[in-house]
Amino acid sequence: MNGFLELFADYDIFGAFWMNIRLTLLAAVGSFVLGTVLAIFRISPVGSLRGIGTAYVNTIRNTPLTIIMVLGVLAVWGQLKIEFFQDFDLNFFTYAVIALSLYHASFVCEAIRSGVNTVPLGQAEAARAIGLSFLPAARLVVLPQALRGAVTPLGNTLIALTKNTTVAAAASVAEASGLMKSMIEFNPDLMIYIFLTIAIGFCIIVIPMGILTTWLSDKLAVAR
Amino acid sequence: MTQSTPAPTDPPAADSTAKRALVELDNVNKHFGSFQALKDINLTIPEGQVAIVVGPSGSGKSTLCRTINRLETIDEGGTIRIDGKPLPAEGKGLAQLRADVGMVFQSFNLFAHKSIVENVTLGPIKVKGLKKSQAQEEAMALLERVGVAQQAKKMPAQLSGGQQQRVAIARALAMRPKVMLFDEPTSALDPEMVQEVLDVMVQLAHEGMTMVVVTHEMGFARKAGDRVIFMDQGAILEDTEPESFFTHPQHPRAKDFLGKILTH
Ligand SMILES: Nc1ncnc2c1ncn2[C@@H]1O[C@H](COP(=O)(O)OP(=O)(O)OP(=O)(O)O)[C@@H](O)[C@H]1O
Numbered sequence A: 001m002n003g004f005l006e007l008f009a010d011y012d013i014f015g016a017f018w019m020n021i022r023l024t025l026l027a028a029v030g031s032f033v034l035g036t037v038l039a040i041f042r043i044s045p046v047g048s049l050r051g052i053g054t055a056y057v058n059t060i061r062n063t064p065l066t067i068i069m070v071l072g073v074l075a076v077w078g079q080l081k082i083e084f085f086q087d088f089d090l091n092f093f094t095y096a097v098i099a100l101s102l103y104h105a106s107f108v109c110e111a112i113r114s115g116v117n118t119v120p121l122g123q124a125e126a127a128r129a130i131g132l133s134f135l136p137a138a139r140l141v142v143l144p145q146a147l148r149g150a151v152t153p154l155g156n157t158l159i160a161l162t163k164n165t166t167v168a169a170a171a172s173v174a175e176a177s178g179l180m181k182s183m184i185e186f187n188p189d190l191m192i193y194i195f196l197t198i199a200i201g202f203c204i205i206v207i208p209m210g211i212l213t214t215w216l217s218d219k220l221a222v223a224r
Numbered sequence B: 001m002t003q004s005t006p007a008p009t010d011p012p013a014a015d016s017t018a019k020r021a022l023v024e025l026d027n028v029n030k031h032f033g034s035f036q037a038l039k040d041i042n043l044t045i046p047e048g049q050v051a052i053v054v055g056p057s058g059s060g061k062s063t064l065c066r067t068i069n070r071l072e073t074i075d076e077g078g079t080i081r082i083d084g085k086p087l088p089a090e091g092k093g094l095a096q097l098r099a100d101v102g103m104v105f106q107s108f109n110l111f112a113h114k115s116i117v118e119n120v121t122l123g124p125i126k127v128k129g130l131k132k133s134q135a136q137e138e139a140m141a142l143l144e145r146v147g148v149a150q151q152a153k154k155m156p157a158q159l160s161g162g163q164q165q166r167v168a169i170a171r172a173l174a175m176r177p178k179v180m181l182f183d184e185p186t187s188a189l190d191p192e193m194v195q196e197v198l199d200v201m202v203q204l205a206h207e208g209m210t211m212v213v214v215t216h217e218m219g220f221a222r223k224a225g226d227r228v229i230f231m232d233q234g235a236i237l238e239d240t241e242p243e244s245f246f247t248h249p250q251h252p253r254a255k256d257f258l259g260k261i262l263t264h
């Protein structure tokens, strides 16, 4: 236990968690937007769009996140020299957010699609029958109900995303799991405490998400 | 059903040939894969006519309705015209023409996440570009007319089936359609709620709305119908006035069919 409290002075543990939270928030927005677009592709009457959506989901969902992250850094930054920001940290942070967004968009898409399956076909037909074309019908009638039916899988995706932000360490982003590694390296005797600190930190972030998901899913359920 | 009392019929639309054709189906065929659901349908429905469609289960009644507002496509070679205009392929033109054709479904299909009044105003606001206040005013008048104005702020699931179906009729009317299609509008209802929906439909018929109604409600057919179309296996086998259809069906399969539903 000796020296455990000093760790908080020597290392910016809260700052590292704050990094995970920022990655989560930005990638949540990014993956939600892209995932919604993909879901619209997948339910659209246009065959080629459906094909694009399906191909994206099948490719990205089955590729390990670490590979997408490393590919972004090695290929796009290393080979193609595409730089978003001069600042080294900010640049890699951006890469991490993009990789997380691209990866989790495929899960968001499938979550929304499972939500679409909870919406009876008659809802879309009634929307078409009053003269709404595909996009307005999707936006005004199908998706609002689908999202309510997709709260639980979307919440699960958010939880997975939160924990997956640790993979950003592979893009040299200074986040909690990376910090844990270096803390253990220099304080091997405190390993178990360091490990528990980081684990509990993630629980504190993630548990409320689970509670919120359950609450929202009950509150937003569409009565039929 | 009231088969003993000869229900008062409206004077038959003798001048119907002079009126303009609102719905015209020429040579309409429909296949689902190799199965043919509609066979060579030729049908003209003049303005103001109430056409009753009857036939055994699977005879293609729903498919007929659904092709008229193109929820189903038809086979090449056939045409469907609404008020003289051919139904366009997918896209904006189709959406607009669909607004001219009101549809009432067996299962109501009210938008489950929207209140009753929002169900009625959605089309006028988003499709016709009406101002919200005006759309609401018109919606309340329609809800009044079908007798559910009290429920305007409720959600669909809070209403009885009969009330939901009347809202669905109001929702379709809000688009000021030229023709209304009803696909078994009362067959999902508890018996005590059937009449309240039929009353609204009778009223609509008397106001001169052009209607295509799939129903086995003989009372309604006699009271409001100008014409009965009997379908079997995707084809129209008989097309005549309600009274003569119910009393003197010509086709053996029509006789057989009537025998079955009248004994229920
Ligand atoms: N989407 C579809 N795919 C394949 N076959 C279909 C489809 N829709 C309808 N059919 C078939 O077409 C035929 C006509 O169906 P339709 O629903 O029009 O009958 P209906 O006269 O309305 O019957 P009901 O009185 O039971 O409602 C049926 O045999 C049905 O199985």
Ligand SMILES: [Mg+2]
Pocket (backbone or CB within 6 Å): B061, B062, B063, B183, B184
């Ligand atoms: Mg049917």
